[in-house]
Structure formats: C-alpha cells, structure tokens
Amino acid sequence: MSRSDSYYGQPVIKEPTWTWEIPMYFFTGGLAGASAGLAWLSELRGDDELARRAWASALGGLAISPLFLISDLGKPSRFFNMLRVFKVTSPMSVGSWILSGSGLATGVAAANAWTGMFPRTSRVARPAAAVLGLPLSTYTAALLTNTAVPVWHEARGSLAFFFASGAASSAGAAAVALTPPKYAAAARRLAIGGAVSEAVTNEVMRRGLGMHAEVYKAGPSHVFDNISRACVASGAALIAARGRQSRAAAIAGGALLGAGALAARWSVYKAGFGSAADPKYVVAPQRERIERGESRGATRRDAKVSAPRRDLATPATSDGR
Amino acid sequence: MPGLGTSFGRGGATTFQQDLQNSDCILIMGSNMAEQHPVGFQWVIEAKERGAKVIHVDPRFTRTSAMADLHLPIRPGTDIAFIGGIVNYIFETDSWFREYVQHYTNGPVVLKPDFQDTEEGSGFFSGWNPEDSAYSIETWGYNRSSGEATAGKSEQQADVSGDQAHGAHGMKLKGGQPPDVDPTMENERCILQTVRRHYARYTPEMVAEVCGCSVEDFLKVARAMAENSGRERTSAVVYSVGWTQHTHGVQNIRGASIMQLLLGNIGRPGGGVLALRGHANIQGSTDIPTLFDILPGYIPMPHPQSHPTLDTFVELNGPDTGAWGNLRAYMVSLLKAWWGDAATEDNDFCFDYLPRINGDHSHYAMMLKMLDGGVKGMFAVGQNPVVGSANSKLMRLALAKLDWLVVRDFQQIETATWWKDSPEIESGEMRTEDIGTEIFFLPAAAHTEKDGSFTNTQRLLQWHHKACEPPEDCRSELHWIYHLGNAIREKLKSSDDPRDRPILDVTWDYPVQGPYDEPDAEAVLQEISGYSADGSFLDSYDGLEADGSTTSGSWIHCGIYKDGVNQPARKRPHTEQNWIAHEWGWAWPKDTRIIYNRASADPDGKPWSERKKYVWWDSEEEQWTSLGDSPDFPPTKAPGFDPPRNAKAMEAIAGDKPFILHPDGTGWLYAPTGLVDGPLPAHYEPHETPFVNPLYAQQQNPTRQVFPRPENVYNPSDGEPGAAVFPFVLSTYRLTEHHTAGGMSRSVPYLAELQPEFFCEVSPALASERGLEHGGWATIVTSRNAVEARVMVTERIRPLEIQGRQMHIVGTPYHWGREGIVKGDSANELLGIVLDNNVHISEYKVATCDIRPGRRPRGKERLALVEDYRRRAGSNA
Amino acid sequence: MSHETLAWPDSYGDKAKPRMGFFTDTTVCIGCKACEVACKEWNQVPMEIEGFSGKSYDNSGDLHANRWRHVKFIEEARPQNVLHVDSEGLATYQEGDGLRWLMASDVCKHCTDAACLDVCPTGALFRTEFGTVVVQEDVCNGCGYCVPACPFGVLSKREDDGRVWKCTLCYDRLKDDKEPACAQACPTNSIQYGQLDDLRERAEHRLARMRAAGQDEARLYLADDDDGVGGAGAFFLLLDEPEVYGLPPDPVDARRDLPKVWTAAAAAAVTLGAGLVAAVFGGRE
Ligand SMILES: Nc1nc2c(c(=O)[nH]1)N[C@H]1C(S)=C(S)[C@@H](COP(=O)(O)OP(=O)(O)OC[C@H]3O[C@@H](n4cnc5c(=O)[nH]c(N)nc54)[C@H](O)[C@@H]3O)O[C@H]1N2
Numbered sequence A: 001m002s003r004s005d006s007y008y009g010q011p012v013i014k015e016p017t018w019t020w021e022i023p024m025y026f027f028t029g030g031l032a033g034a035s036a037g038l039a040w041l042s043e044l045r046g047d048d049e050l051a052r053r054a055w056a057s058a059l060g061g062l063a064i065s066p067l068f069l070i071s072d073l074g075k076p077s078r079f080f081n082m083l084r085v086f087k088v089t090s091p092m093s094v095g096s097w098i099l100s101g102s103g104l105a106t107g108v109a110a111a112n113a114w115t116g117m118f119p120r121t122s123r124v125a126r127p128a129a130a131v132l133g134l135p136l137s138t139y140t141a142a143l144l145t146n147t148a149v150p151v152w153h154e155a156r157g158s159l160a161f162f163f164a165s166g167a168a169s170s171a172g173a174a175a176v177a178l179t180p181p182k183y184a185a186a187a188r189r190l191a192i193g194g195a196v197s198e199a200v201t202n203e204v205m206r207r208g209l210g211m212h213a214e215v216y217k218a219g220p221s222h223v224f225d226n227i228s229r230a231c232v233a234s235g236a237a238l239i240a241a242r243g244r245q246s247r248a249a250a251i252a253g254g255a256l257l258g259a260g261a262l263a264a265r266w267s268v269y270k271a272g273f274g275s276a277a278d279p280k281y282v283v284a285p286q287r288e289r290i291e292r293g294e295s296r297g298a299t300r301r302d303a304k305v306s307a308p309r310r311d312l313a314t315p316a317t318s319d320g321r
Numbered sequence B: 001m002p003g004l005g006t007s008f009g010r011g012g013a014t015t016f017q018q019d020l021q022n023s024d025c026i027l028i029m030g031s032n033m034a035e036q037h038p039v040g041f042q043w044v045i046e047a048k049e050r051g052a053k054v055i056h057v058d059p060r061f062t063r064t065s066a067m068a069d070l071h072l073p074i075r076p077g078t079d080i081a082f083i084g085g086i087v088n089y090i091f092e093t094d095s096w097f098r099e100y101v102q103h104y105t106n107g108p109v110v111l112k113p114d115f116q117d118t119e120e121g122s123g124f125f126s127g128w129n130p131e132d133s134a135y136s137i138e139t140w141g142y143n144r145s146s147g148e149a150t151a152g153k154s155e156q157q158a159d160v161s162g163d164q165a166h167g168a169h170g171m172k173l174k175g176g177q178p179p180d181v182d183p184t185m186e187n188e189r190c191i192l193q194t195v196r197r198h199y200a201r202y203t204p205e206m207v208a209e210v211c212g213c214s215v216e217d218f219l220k221v222a223r224a225m226a227e228n229s230g231r232e233r234t235s236a237v238v239y240s241v242g243w244t245q246h247t248h249g250v251q252n253i254r255g256a257s258i259m260q261l262l263l264g265n266i267g268r269p270g271g272g273v274l275a276l277r278g279h280a281n282i283q284g285s286t287d288i289p290t291l292f293d294i295l296p297g298y299i300p301m302p303h304p305q306s307h308p309t310l311d312t313f314v315e316l317n318g319p320d321t322g323a324w325g326n327l328r329a330y331m332v333s334l335l336k337a338w339w340g341d342a343a344t345e346d347n348d349f350c351f352d353y354l355p356r357i358n359g360d361h362s363h364y365a366m367m368l369k370m371l372d373g374g375v376k377g378m379f380a381v382g383q384n385p386v387v388g389s390a391n392s393k394l395m396r397l398a399l400a401k402l403d404w405l406v407v408r409d410f411q412q413i414e415t416a417t418w419w420k421d422s423p424e425i426e427s428g429e430m431r432t433e434d435i436g437t438e439i440f441f442l443p444a445a446a447h448t449e450k451d452g453s454f455t456n457t458q459r460l461l462q463w464h465h466k467a468c469e470p471p472e473d474c475r476s477e478l479h480w481i482y483h484l485g486n487a488i489r490e491k492l493k494s495s496d497d498p499r500d501r502p503i504l505d506v507t508w509d510y511p512v513q514g515p516y517d518e519p520d521a522e523a524v525l526q527e528i529s530g531y532s533a534d535g536s537f538l539d540s541y542d543g544l545e546a547d548g549s550t551t552s553g554s555w556i557h558c559g560i561y562k563d564g565v566n567q568p569a570r571k572r573p574h575t576e577q578n579w580i581a582h583e584w585g586w587a588w589p590k591d592t593r594i595i596y597n598r599a600s601a602d603p604d605g606k607p608w609s610e611r612k613k614y615v616w617w618d619s620e621e622e623q624w625t626s627l628g629d630s631p632d633f634p635p636t637k638a639p640g641f642d643p644p645r646n647a648k649a650m651e652a653i654a655g656d657k658p659f660i661l662h663p664d665g666t667g668w669l670y671a672p673t674g675l676v677d678g679p680l681p682a683h684y685e686p687h688e689t690p691f692v693n694p695l696y697a698q699q700q701n702p703t704r705q706v707f708p709r710p711e712n713v714y715n716p717s718d719g720e721p722g723a724a725v726f727p728f729v730l731s732t733y734r735l736t737e738h739h740t741a742g743g744m745s746r747s748v749p750y751l752a753e754l755q756p757e758f759f760c761e762v763s764p765a766l767a768s769e770r771g772l773e774h775g776g777w778a779t780i781v782t783s784r785n786a787v788e789a790r791v792m793v794t795e796r797i798r799p800l801e802i803q804g805r806q807m808h809i810v811g812t813p814y815h816w817g818r819e820g821i822v823k824g825d826s827a828n829e830l831l832g833i834v835l836d837n838n839v840h841i842s843e844y845k846v847a848t849c850d851i852r853p854g855r856r857p858r859g860k861e862r863l864a865l866v867e868d869y870r871r872r873a874g875s876n877a
Numbered sequence C: 001m002s003h004e005t006l007a008w009p010d011s012y013g014d015k016a017k018p019r020m021g022f023f024t025d026t027t028v029c030i031g032c033k034a035c036e037v038a039c040k041e042w043n044q045v046p047m048e049i050e051g052f053s054g055k056s057y058d059n060s061g062d063l064h065a066n067r068w069r070h071v072k073f074i075e076e077a078r079p080q081n082v083l084h085v086d087s088e089g090l091a092t093y094q095e096g097d098g099l100r101w102l103m104a105s106d107v108c109k110h111c112t113d114a115a116c117l118d119v120c121p122t123g124a125l126f127r128t129e130f131g132t133v134v135v136q137e138d139v140c141n142g143c144g145y146c147v148p149a150c151p152f153g154v155l156s157k158r159e160d161d162g163r164v165w166k167c168t169l170c171y172d173r174l175k176d177d178k179e180p181a182c183a184q185a186c187p188t189n190s191i192q193y194g195q196l197d198d199l200r201e202r203a204e205h206r207l208a209r210m211r212a213a214g215q216d217e218a219r220l221y222l223a224d225d226d227d228g229v230g231g232a233g234a235f236f237l238l239l240d241e242p243e244v245y246g247l248p249p250d251p252v253d254a255r256r257d258l259p260k261v262w263t264a265a266a267a268a269a270v271t272l273g274a275g276l277v278a279a280v281f282g283g284r285e
C-alpha cells in the first residue's frame, strides 16, 4: 500500500554513486590547498622550515587526490575526459581545472623548495599554487551544494566555510605535525584557528539547515560527526596546551585534528546519502515552499484554454474518418 | 464458440474492436480487456472519450476496472444470474427493441407444447435422461417442425458431443419459415413469452443474493444497458475466458446474446458481442481447426455410423435453408482441395478418406486416456499442458505413460522437461530412471522467421512476412509438417493397402523455397481460398459448386486470394482510409468487419437512425450499400423480398432476415438446437462452490463432465460434509506481463523482470483472518495439490456478502512453472478437471481452496499436507 | 522558437530542429508496461530482476541506468464524494467505493534547465538539435555528478561499466524521423510524442476538458516555462499530487542557485586566504 505523501516511501532523488574515495579526496584536496597557501605565505615571511614542510604536505595531498578520483572513476583515462571542456555550471569541471592547475603549480613549487629545481618557473608557480589552493579547498563545497541533495543544497551558503575551516585546520595540523615546534607557530595558529572555525561554521550550517539537520543526527553521519567533534576539540586542545613544548604532543594533536577534519568530510558526505534516501527531505520542504506561495509552480490545475462545448458522442460513423 | 454460433450463426465475434469507439455503453464482463487485450482497449478509451459509459463486472478490480466508470465485483461463476437479471429488467421496464426483436429474432416463433422450462423442472429442461446424463432435444424445437434432433445430432451422448455443439447449424425448415409464428408475440408459447417467463425469477434481489452485489449497483448496470440501446444508441458486450472457463461457459455467452438481441444491439455499429480470443491465432485455429470434431469452416467431422456417404452427411448436417444450405458445395470443394483429381463424383469425392470421430478426443479426454495407457505418442506443438492445463500433476503422470513425446517449441518448456525436475521427482513419486517416455525436442521458428497469417480476435487475418531465416535447427510448423508428410508418403510409396490411399492421394505439392526448402505459405493460402472451374481465383463462397468443379480449403475463407491478391497482406494505413479500414487485412466471411450488419438497417432497409447508420438499402441502385464494410447479405436482395415456399439455401432468406447462417435467418433468443445443456441459460453453481444454488434445486450444471478418479479428486461443495475445509473461492487469471503458460514470457528478460514471482491476491479481511502477511508467503491447498505464492494484500480484492456469509476470493495468475528466468509454482497444480460439455473447456475460473501463511512443505511432506486435507474434507474421488 | 534552453536552438543554427518531447497523459494509462519493455528492447538495456516488491504491480522499482521508462502503480481507496461520472465519461475514482488505481509511466524529463547537463564535467551530457538531453556513452567518465544533480532521480550508474545511462528520447530514432519506441508502443496514447509546442497546447485542452468534467484533481506537471526546471520536455497530466507518484512537488534545478553557490565558495576561499595571512603574519613571534 502506498503512503500518500510518497511512492511507497521510495526515494525521489538518487543517492550519489560516489564511493569512499570522494570524502578522502575532499580531505586531501583541502589539506593540500590550504597547505600551499601556508607554504607560500610562510616563505614570504621567511619561515623556510615551515614553508618547505607545508609545500611537502601540499604536494602530498595533491599527489594522492587524483589517485582517489581515478579510483572512483575506474580508470585513469577517464580523468582526462574532465579536461575536454570547461564549464562554470559544473563545479566538478571547474574543480578539475583547479586541481590540475594547482597540482602543476604545487609540484613545481615543492620541487623548488626542496631541490632548487625550476627556479624561474617556480616564481610564478609558488603564488599560483597558493592562490589556486584556496578554491581547491572550497570548490568541493560548491560541488556538493550544487546538487539536488537537500542536506547539501540547503547548506549552499555555509558548507564552503565549513570546508574552508577544515582545510585550514588540517593544513595547520599537518604542518604542526611535520615541523619542529619552534618553527611551527604559524601552523599552530592556523590549526587552532581552523578548529575553532570548524566548530563555529558547523553550528552555523546546522542552524541554517532546519529539518535537514536531522540527518546529521542519525546513522553514519552522526557517528562521524561525533568523532570529528571529539578529535577536533582534543587535537586543538592538545596543540594549544602542549604543541609548543612537545614534538610528540604536536604530532598527536596534528593527527587528531587531521582525523577530525577527515571525519567531518565523512559526516557531510554520509549526510547526503541519508538525505537522498528519505523522500520526506525532498518532498516536505518543497511542499512547504508551495504552501508559502514561494513555489515556481511545477503543477497547475487551471488550464490556459477553456473547455470546448461537447455534445454527446460524435459517432465515428458520421465523420468519414 | 457455440454460444455465438447458436445465437447468431457464426462462432466469431460479431463486431471488431475498432467499432467499440461507436458504443454508447460498453459492458466488459468475464474479461480483463485492458490487461489481456491492451491494444484493442484503446478503442474502449476512445469510446470513453466520446462519452460512452464503461462498465466492468469482474470479481477483481483490475487494470480494466481502473479505466471503467463503474466496477462491480461479483462472485465468480454467477454471470448467468447477473445477465439474467438484466434480461428480466429489460422485460420489466419494457425496454426491449420491439421492431428489431419482431423481425430479426426468433422471438415470434411458437414452441412445441411439450417443451418444459427449468421453472417446472427444478433446474432441468424437458428431455433429461438421467441414465446418460444428457438431454434428448426433441421437445425443444419449433412447433410443428421436426428436424432438430437430426440437425442437432441424434447422438447426444456426452462422449460425442463436440461436433453437434460446434456444428450448431440448425434444423430443417421448409422455405426457411418456422411453421408456427405469432408476429404479435403474445402467444404464451412463443419464444419471447417463454424467455420472459424463464427470466422472471432473476429479480434484482435474486441477482444480489447470487452474485453478492447490491441491488442498487446491479440496477445501475441494467439501467445503463437499457438506456444506451435502441434506435439512437448501441451498447456492446465484451467477454473472454472469464465467461468461457466455467462448467456453464457457453450459456454465459448465450445470456449475453439474448440480452443483446432484445436490446437490438447485434449487427449495428457500437453494438455486438465481442469475444476476445486468446492466443494470437486462436480464432484461426478454430476456423481452420486444430480441433478434433470439426473440419475447416465449422463443417462437422463425419461420424462412422450416421455418415456412411456424402449424401447422408449433407442430409443430416445441413439445414437446407440459409448459408448452410450449400453445405454440399462447401464440402465437395474442400474434398477437391484436399484430394484433387483423385476426388471424383464416382468416389463420393473421397468422402471416405476423411477420418471419422468415434468418441471424445478433446484435450482432457485424450490426457485421461493417456493416463490409462491408451495413447502411445503425442506431438505437443505450441502447447505447454504441464503448466497450462488443469491438474498439472495428472498431466505429468499421463505423459509418463507415453512411449514417445515430441515437443516443438522455442524453449525447453515444462512439457519437455518434467522428467527431470517435476514436483513428483522431488517427492519421490516418480523417478527419472523409471520413466519410459522418449522425448524429442524440436526447436520451432518464431513468427518473425516465417511467412504466414494470424487470425485475430475479430476474424481478421493479417499476413506477416518473414524478417529473417530461423537460426540453426529451428524450422516453421509448415516446414515440419510438409516434410514429415513427404517422409511418410515416401515410406508408403509402394503400399497398396487402401488405408494408405488418403495419404498417398492428398494434394501435397507446395513449392519450396530458400535454403531450407521452406514450403510457400502463399501457396497454402491460395489453396484455402480456392479456384473456380477455369482455374481463376474465386471471389467468395457464393461461387462454390457441389459438382466438383470448384475447390476451396475453407469455405468461409473463400476469396481470401481474390483477384490473385494476398488479401490479408493488404496494409493500407489508417490515415488513408476511414475508421473501418477495410483495406487492412481481410476478415472472414467475405471481408466483413461487422457481421449480420443487415440488422443496422430497419426492416425496410433504412438506417435505424442517422447516428447509427452502417449498412442500408440503396433503392436507386437497388443494392445494399454501407459506410465501407461488406454488407453481410445478398447484395441485391431487396428488403421486402419474400422467399418462395420451396426455396432452398440463400434463396430462402427473406429480405428482412439478417442472420443468414441460421435456417430461418433470425437471431436466436432461444436455441432449439446446438447446445447440450439447454435452449436457454440457467444459473448453476460452479462444480466446487461454498454456496447452494438459490435459483434451482439442481445445484450444478447437470451436463458438466466430471472425471472422479484418484488423480483428479474434487473438493466437497456446500452442503456436502467437509466443505468447510476448503472455504474460499479460488480463481485463476492472467497478467499483462506474462503470456499463458509462460514459455514465451518467463524466458524473456524484459517480461520476466516485470512480474518475477508467482503470487496470490487476497483482501485485507482474508489476510487478517488467516494471518497472511503482505509480501510474505502463503500456501494454497486443494484436494489436488499445494502450492506456495507470495502474498499481495490489496483492497482491489473485496470480500462479498453472500447468503449471509462473507465470501473470500483467492486470486492467482497461472503463468509460472519450473523453467525460464523466473520460476514458481503453477496455479494449475491446484485445479481439478471438470468441463463444460459443449466445448470441453475446463473450469479454470472457480474452485474452492484453503490458504495458510508460510511456504509449502517440500518433497514428501507436501504430499502429506494434501493428504491431510483430503482426509479432513473427505474429498471425493 | 519558444522553450529555449542554454544550448538549443542557438548553438545549432540552421541545424536546429523543433524541440521534441512527451506529453504523458496518465489518465489513460492502463499500466500495460509496453513502454517499459519497448524501451528496453530498442535500446538493449540489460535485464534487472528486482523480485516481488509488493508495491502493487510495480516490481521494477524506479528509473535508473537499466530502466529508462518505468510504470508506477498507486492503489488508492478514498471515501466517496470525489466521484464525477458524467456524460463526458472521465471518471477516475470508481463509483461506489472510491477505489482507484493510478498508473503512470515515468521517464527523464528532458528539462529546459537540466541540472544533469549543467553539472556534467565532461560534456558527455549534451543538448541535441531536438532540444533533448542525451548522454554520450563514449564520453561519460562515470564521475557520477549528474546522479545527485537530477532533481527527479532519473540517473544512475550501471554497475558493470560505471557509466550513467538514461532515456535518450530515442535520439537515434529521431534522427531517422521515427517516433520513440515507448510512444509507439503505447496502446492508449498515454505517451504522446511530438513538438513541445503542440504537446503543450494539446495538454491545455485535455486539462480543460478534465476540469470541465468535474475532475478537479487533474493537474499538469512541468508544463510551464517558468517552473522550477524551466519547463520539461517530458511533462505530465496527473490525477494526484506529484509526490504520490514519487515526483518532487516543486523541483528546482540547481543552476538557479549557482551564483550563490559560487559566491559562497569564493567568499570562503577569500576567508581562508585571510585566515592564512592572519595565521602567518598575525603572530607575535
Ligand atoms: N498479456 C496477456 N494477454 C493475453 C494472454 C496472456 O496470457 N497475457 N492470454 C491470451 C489468452 S490465451 C486468452 S484466452 C485471453 C484471455 O483474456 P481474459 O479473459 O481477459 O483473461 P483472464 O485474466 O484469464 O480472465 C479475465 C477476467 O475474468 C475474471 N473472472 C474470473 N471469473 C469470472 C466470472 O465468473 N465472472 C466474471 N464476470 N469474471 C470472471 C477474472 O477476474 C479476470 O479478471 O487473453 C489473451 N491475452
């Protein structure tokens, strides 16, 4: 028997077909993007120790990212199909170009930072990597919010900030973990600032989601969210308290923060599935929109023409056809 | 189709599906048209768009009901009472079409004084002979006439009933005139009054009691039919196997025919009785039959004793007035088509070569005989009895008694594979190594791989051209039968045994073509159509002669190759002709789409109304003309024509008698000959029923064929001890997504996925009574067997209130079996064999059963479960 | 030409054909599934057995990569007084007990503002000269972005080859001037194929007639250029709320919010930049 507000409770929209690589990619991309920025700025400031390590994590992140993507796509050649076109309407298309550009730039910059190769190219590549790293960290939010998945789409104003915060904290965390504490002050500030911002933006996003926030309170999304919060809070606390003194604490704190940022991506990612699977998240808000009179009117009961007057049954026998 | 044959003269739908669009009211009953004839159903939708009322009377709410204005559920097997109620309503409200009835039906004919209706005989007509369980029909005839018994067959015994049922060609009437007629129809013994009296007890209240519907709902239907008939309006009746698959199936159709004749709805646009036939070519396979008891064109199969010569055959089978008055010409032309030069005047045109029937060789009779070891070998060609026939287990036990079995099909259907995985193997009742039957499987070519024709539900033949050669060893039926014939003829070549002459003399010379020596299907069509003396193609059966100068393989198809043109292959698109589409395909007889269409004009030949104009008399041209169909009447016979006293054949048909196949040219409200179970329909309960017959003391149709034996045990019915063990009504049917026994659909991926599992439909009330869970499993049990099905609890199935009790239906589609992509138990495991004696059709539509939650036990335990039920019920063998 | 889309007719110049589509009139659908089968047959879509569902006569679930047409079945029992049987013969609820069985054949909507097409990063999804939306299977890289982008849940990936598949509006047949397989198979003309302009006009008349016959529940779905997806190439006449048929009641394509999406991403990127600057330069050390 059917439920009157849905078709046998079946989903209205499809759950994403993406697999585990995607949240991993979100994480590594964000980490790499923010790391590139950190690296270049640190260079400008003269923090070469920090800079070199930040370039390394940027490169690391950018080296793994495409692997995740390709693994999700099935074969390498499929990645290059992305570069057939450039479409602003497709955050994934834009992102592919950003990823490619920033990968190239970061590669050159990191190589230069560690080996001194490409001295000339890297003069452009360094700032390019840093600048491209910023959208690299946030376009993934555009990618998710530009879908019909309600919990994502409804977060279109806030998710990017949440992701940016995550990118900051994870880049900071990586640098904290990799860099001897005495060179890592900026990284610590970034890590802790990012963590605080993560908590705040997460809250802001929830508030804005209304009923959709429910999906963060159930299932895997909820689990990842709890993990994320715990990791972020403890990681930030550890770095704040002991990061300056203890290399071990710095490593542990960095790892916790990184794990927290990763879990946050997983939480968001999984929320999308929960949101797509239950038709109520699609139907109820749209219904409300209609009731509020804000609908653009997918259905219409009134015809634009008037009904023809029909006399009883014109028999087929009389009109020759 | 003797229901239509006895009523109107021909065993085919009186109209065509496209004509439904002209109906003002369409009563679909005993048919699930939208599901089983979806393409034709577009015309019902079209009628609805034009303002027609669509009514569906069916125990279940189906996809047809969903499109109807009114769906009325009734208890399966009670349609005679329901239609009877409408007939009664028509009389009570005086809504019958007087002028039509007076001129076009046998209503004014006076009956013999010794005829007794069921009213006096507590459910029996006069002539009942309890010893033979059969009627002697002498008393059923028209007053002062005497030929019924001969024409209707003297041999009334059940075992040779078939041909007289099919060959319902009527009695001898001098000059086509019934001897005693009262045009005022006031004589107490005239047919109209007899019919009125017969139906008097079918009151709305009685209908409600029998059928389980409310009086008001019934009246809605009756009113709709009456209000939408007459000069200005016409109503159509659509039925299929929901009416035929009963122990009184033929009488269901008789009931509808009577109603339609009274309302003046036959032969007119938007009217008619539309029989929806089954398989793509099932109509064709009765026209040029695969049946045991008739020859092409519904000519009866001769009998050994009563038909020693062609003369006696013609004498005993033909009324000499009406179209059957030329039986001799049809028969001689057939014999000439078959035996060519060997058939001469001197040897009775090889009449002796025809086989004779000496018993009931219908499908079930044959299978039962097989079970007793009386059949050595069988060809199963395009049939899957292990799934499609009632009592599947009995089928398998019978097949296991064969020496050899040849199965020609597209796939390994259950009829070819029962030896390895049947339920009997599972339960240990049979062991593969003990089965002596040698089974040959021959792959068949599909219709896309061969030329040929289909005759669809409306007598319309459409030619299909081969699109590609059949793959590998697949061959057409034509190829197989032709080359098999050649092989046999080769073996007999030097025989001088006279019994081999029919085979050696038969015309068997079709040209072959292509890589596999495929016989030319058009050559066969040409032979069917027939030639005149000068070798030219005949135009119609009017040109057939009794002197051996003409040939025709089927008189009703004569003219199908008119002008040297393959008429069924005509495919002029509908956009280039009017709605009748007369140049699309070819319909027998004489390419007529609405038959008896003379009745669409009044006795004077003028249309009854402008709105319902179809065929009329053009007094200037002095001929019948029409909107574009062939007039089903001698083209220049004036409306006022009065036949001479001694006229014979078509000459004896008066200008106002549209039913030209009947000796008196009328539609028969009352059928004096042709049916074994009575001239009028009477309500009888199904063989297995939880209720008593409120109308007559006689519970069930007394002429039904029963076969009580250990392999075919019946459930006790109401009144008998143990009946309560099987308290529910079981009904079987089809789904759009599958086809019949499933060989052509369970093996097709795209169909298999749409209905992947055998299921049963039950009401929420029954589900809660028996603890059945929606989506879960149920076991359905009868005295024959137990099967398991997924459960569909749905409000589309409604319990009905009958005789103060709630009646529950368990509905199951019957398409599943053990082969194919999707497999499941077969509904036919549940049914026993019990038949309508007119046509030997099985009562697939009603039985009793029990249902319980959960899957059925496996192996031996299934047997134990059934055994337990039988014991508790005291089931009768 | 009306009902213009981003890429049609402009990008085709003279080669543009009239925009073609479907008007699916569910009031005359008899649930025969001929459309579903014809689609699979013509397009050689793989079999997918989903088992007995118990969802009325629908055992094939929903639209996905292996089902481009899908017929839905809704059994509704409602108390009386919704009945309108009159001489126009347009009843839907049964006289008597108010039982009805709605059937509807669903398909890709070929949206004017097609989210799937917008988000496709490879250009595999494209707008044809007929204004329809088609996936080129040799270009699709299985990125899966179109899947959650479609507001109707039409698209999904095929397990074995990882690419997405959906209704092509029988692009191959259209190029040969042939009707799509599903429409041709439909016995009751529930699926009407034609030029979108004509179809819209026909639909208006049909709706007017239904309403005049007292069928107040009849409604058009996605028949207007200003609705949430800019009007659909495949639109419907329904007899109940869209959600009853598993359709979103007020879908909008994602592109409508794209400016906001990009603004947010850009703003977040800038903020991130500022944060980085603050972290690096904002310290006391
Ligand atoms: N898709 C599809 N089409 C088919 C077939 C198929 O298998 N699949 N089979 C073809 C064949 S061989 C045939 S013979 C036809 C049969 O076509 P139909 O006769 O339409 O087929 P059924 O579904 O067997 O039965 C019709 C209806 O009769 C109802 N019924 C049962 N008992 C009674 C009764 O006592 N009174 C009334 N009034 N109704 C009753 C059932 O509920 C059912 O809805 O279909 C042909 N068309």
Ligand SMILES: Nc1nc2c(c(=O)[nH]1)N[C@H]1C(S)=C(S)[C@@H](COP(=O)(O)OP(=O)(O)OC[C@H]3O[C@@H](n4cnc5c(=O)[nH]c(N)nc54)[C@H](O)[C@@H]3O)O[C@H]1N2
Pocket: B241, B245, B278, B279, B381, B382, B383, B384, B385, B387, B388, B389, B390, B408, B409, B410, B411, B413, B444, B445, B446, B447, B477, B732, B733, B734, B739, B740, B741, B742, B743, B744, B814, B827, B828, B831, B844, B845
């Ligand atoms: N319980 C129950 N039982 C019923 C019915 C019911 O309503 N309820 N209905 C009855 C009715 S009306 C019918 S018609 C029967 C049908 O019962 P059957 O005729 O036994 O079943 P089908 O599956 O139609 O069998 C036809 C076979 O012919 C094969 N075939 C198709 N075309 C060709 C061809 O050109 N050449 C050859 N050699 N083979 C071909 C198909 O593959 C298929 O296996 O079932 C009857 N049984």
Ligand code: SF4
Pocket: B036, B037, B038, B039, B040, B280
């Ligand atoms: S299967 Fe053939 S005969 Fe049956 S409805 Fe379809 S087209 Fe007509």
Ligand code: SF4
Pocket: C108, C109, C110, C111, C113, C114, C115, C116, C117, C133, C149, C150, C151, C152, C153, C154, C155, C166
């Ligand atoms: S319905 Fe979905 S798949 Fe079809 S065009 Fe619209 S967005 Fe694309």
Ligand code: SF4
Pocket: C116, C119, C120, C121, C122, C123, C124, C125, C135, C139, C140, C141, C142, C143, C144, C145, C146, C147, C163, C164
């Ligand atoms: S899965 Fe294929 S069609 Fe869909 S967005 Fe990706 S590339 Fe385009």
Ligand code: SF4
Pocket: C038, C039, C040, C042, C043, C068, C069, C107, C166, C167, C168, C169, C170, C171, C180, C181, C182, C183
């Ligand atoms: S238009 Fe073609 S591809 Fe689309 S649903 Fe119909 S048949 Fe399938």
Ligand code: SF4
Pocket: C028, C029, C030, C031, C032, C033, C034, C035, C036, C071, C103, C104, C105, C185, C186, C187, C188, C189, C190, C191
């Ligand atoms: S073919 Fe037509 S009538 Fe049949 S299910 Fe599809 S849309 Fe409905």
Ligand SMILES: [Mo]
Pocket: B241, B277, B278, B279, B282
């Ligand atoms: Mo049949």
